[in-house]
Amino acid sequence: MTSSLRDLLPFARGEVPSDLVIRGARVANVLSLEFEEVDVAVARGTIVGMGEGFEGREVLDARGSVLIPGLLDGHLHIESSCLTPSRFAEIVVPRGTTGVFADPHEIANVLGAAGVRGMAEASRGLPLDVFLGAPSCVPASPFETCRVPLGAADLAGLFADGTCQHLGEMMNYPGVVAGDREVWAKIAAAGDRPLTAHAPGLSGRALGAYALSGCDGDHESTSLEEGREKLRRGFWVMMRGGSVAPDLEALAPLLREDPARAGRCMGVSDDVDVRTLLEEGHQDAKLRRLCARGVDPLAALRCLTLSPAEYFRLPRRGAIAPGWRADLALVDSLETCRVHRVWKDGVLVARDGRLCVSPDHPVPPALLDRGEPLPPLDRERLRVPAAGRLLRVLGARPGSLLTENLLLPPRVEEGQVVPDPERDLVKLAVRERHTGSGRLGVGFVRGLGLRRGALGASVAHDAHNHIAAGADDRSLFTALRALEELGGGFVAAEGDRILAALPLPVGGLMNPGPGEETARLLEEVDRAVRGLGVEGLHPCMALSFLSLSVIPRLKLTDRGYVDLEGGGLLGLFED
Numbered sequence: 001m002t003s004s005l006r007d008l009l010p011f012a013r014g015e016v017p018s019d020l021v022i023r024g025a026r027v028a029n030v031l032s033l034e035f036e037e038v039d040v041a042v043a044r045g046t047i048v049g050m051g052e053g054f055e056g057r058e059v060l061d062a063r064g065s066v067l068i069p070g071l072l073d074g075h076l077h078i079e080s081s082c083l084t085p086s087r088f089a090e091i092v093v094p095r096g097t098t099g100v101f102a103d104p105h106e107i108a109n110v111l112g113a114a115g116v117r118g119m120a121e122a123s124r125g126l127p128l129d130v131f132l133g134a135p136s137c138v139p140a141s142p143f144e145t146c147r148v149p150l151g152a153a154d155l156a157g158l159f160a161d162g163t164c165q166h167l168g169e170m171m172n173y174p175g176v177v178a179g180d181r182e183v184w185a186k187i188a189a190a191g192d193r194p195l196t197a198h199a200p201g202l203s204g205r206a207l208g209a210y211a212l213s214g215c216d217g218d219h220e221s222t223s224l225e226e227g228r229e230k231l232r233r234g235f236w237v238m239m240r241g242g243s244v245a246p247d248l249e250a251l252a253p254l255l256r257e258d259p260a261r262a263g264r265c266m267g268v269s270d271d272v273d274v275r276t277l278l279e280e281g282h283q284d285a286k287l288r289r290l291c292a293r294g295v296d297p298l299a300a301l302r303c304l305t306l307s308p309a310e311y312f313r314l315p316r317r318g319a320i321a322p323g324w325r326a327d328l329a330l331v332d333s334l335e336t337c338r339v340h341r342v343w344k345d346g347v348l349v350a351r352d353g354r355l356c357v358s359p360d361h362p363v364p365p366a367l368l369d370r371g372e373p374l375p376p377l378d379r380e381r382l383r384v385p386a387a388g389r390l391l392r393v394l395g396a397r398p399g400s401l402l403t404e405n406l407l408l409p410p411r412v413e414e415g416q417v418v419p420d421p422e423r424d425l426v427k428l429a430v431r432e433r434h435t436g437s438g439r440l441g442v443g444f445v446r447g448l449g450l451r452r453g454a455l456g457a458s459v460a461h462d463a464h465n466h467i468a469a470g471a472d473d474r475s476l477f478t479a480l481r482a483l484e485e486l487g488g489g490f491v492a493a494e495g496d497r498i499l500a501a502l503p504l505p506v507g508g509l510m511n512p513g514p515g516e517e518t519a520r521l522l523e524e525v526d527r528a529v530r531g532l533g534v535e536g537l538h539p540c541m542a543l544s545f546l547s548l549s550v551i552p553r554l555k556l557t558d559r560g561y562v563d564l565e566g567g568g569l570l571g572l573f574e575d
Helices: 003-004 085-095 103-125 152-160 174-177 181-189 204-211 224-232 253-257 259-264 274-281 283-292 297-303 308-311 473-486 513-532 539-544
Strands: 018-023 026-029 035-039 041-045 045-049 056-061 066-069 069-074 098-100 129-134 166-170 195-197 235-242 265-270 328-331 339-342 347-351 391-395 403-408 425-431 439-447 454-457 466-470 489-494 499-502 555-557 560-563 569-570
Touching: 026 297, 056 098, 056 129, 066 425, 069 235, 069 283, 069 308, 085 103, 085 283, 085 339, 085 347, 103 129, 103 152, 129 152, 152 181, 166 181, 166 235, 174 181, 174 204, 224 253, 224 265, 224 473, 253 259, 259 265, 259 297, 259 308, 265 274, 265 283, 265 297, 265 308, 274 513, 297 308, 308 539, 328 473, 425 473, 425 555, 439 555, 454 473, 454 539, 466 473, 466 539, 473 489, 473 569, 489 513, 513 539
Parallel strands: 018 056, 026 066, 069 098, 098 129, 129 166, 166 195, 235 265, 391 439
Antiparallel strands: 018 041, 026 035, 041 045, 066 328, 328 339, 339 347, 391 403, 425 439, 425 466, 454 466, 454 489, 489 499, 555 560, 560 569
16 A cells, blocks of 8 residues: 555656546535635545646536545445345445445345355445445344354354454344353454444443443434433444434434534444435435534534544545545535535546446345245234233334333234234234244234234344234235245235235345336335325334344244343233
8 A cells, every 4th residue: 555655646746647636626624624625636546635736637627516525324234225235336326425334234144144245245346335244143132033143253254254344233232241152252253343333222331331342333322312321431423314213313412512523423324225315315315414403514524424434444534635545526515415426436436416337236146045945824823812911012113113012901802812903903923034944923013003904024124034014814914925925025915915015036135126116116015005004204114123122122023022121032911
């Protein structure tokens, strides 16, 4: 690197023309938190000079625009967009994103380490840097069933061959705090690499114990007080602005109170679906949202550029300065962030909302493995005999990943507990799809608003077994069977009919087609689901988190009800 930079000295001294000179733009300096009226010279993918008098083989008059570093996303799951990496890049790069730090634990649950390597292969050669985290919790907890569990040795292999550059979110916070040897062995396998965290609601001594692990980049703060405490205890606060969990607004006062906190905060996506990307944007949308909440625009920009680069220890990225990588975007202003041009390594890759290069890569064969065939599903297995005075119910909260552990009187007909849509009480089922075990977890959920029919998904965090909610067993059965026939996806059903479906043939998580087509099909499913009574912008995404056992409190997996804070597996009834 040193020798290659030495070769750039003639450009820096102005003795030879640079490849590109951007003139007249206001440069957003996230190092000093100020705007500069200065020309920027680029050669061989590197910023070689800032000032007047540089000549270039290409000179761009950028007067009236603002030049910013390429935007970075410090934590997301590409699979949650329902897009393959190339289709994801096709949408986000024209919006100014030049790098993402992706945790591929979704595909890892489905396909193991081979799936992680498949995501790395699918991400090569894109006009987008994709830095992968080694999935630390596959499965997320002992109460979820994945394809192949990943141990410390598997993570060490992913680091050794260069597939992964940091540790993916350590979701097993009870194991961290309790000193579980396997959990700590996984942390040790990462060596001195960045360790991303997952500590929802942890506080006091539990938070301090978790902090001892070194896992310090946390995206689970949902309140201002939680964010403040984590900052005080040495964490980097990743402010989540996903499709289902829009915590960014709740945490924006951290930066409004003190812009200097931008040095320990980042704006991240976590889970964001294709429609959000197309309709609202990616990191450009987060910049607009933070500015709209009164955050200093330059501090907001730092959270989306330099801060993630510093956290993940990427030298000379995330800012505009001589010797730094020429990942740049030209926008109208920070507050509106309409992106006109994007350069990756000094090469123009997007202009006026469209890519200038083709990112369409074939899907690696490793990502198309469908695993073991599912054993036949008997509708009778969906029946729930009444066996107690109170029924345990998963209480869903609109706009939140958090759920409640409710005890409600059941509706009983002919000795069976049946859905009660009038009370917003419907049946929930999770079918194991990876190992051929035939396991089926059945429970009930309140808070979806489903009045009739059923909705189902193979996107069911984090193990991604088939999940479906139904106002009657017939519709529920139809939805589960449809997921099997599609090879995964999202479905809406009523009776024996499929009302709408989005196939996700890549691991049951991603569609290889254009983003616009994927978004159209997903919207058709959501529109059909809304017709069944479910409200909200992203009803399918909301369903997909009801089996994520590491988010408090009650969840349903293929093994039954799980409440990690309440001791693990719980029964359907209490007297």
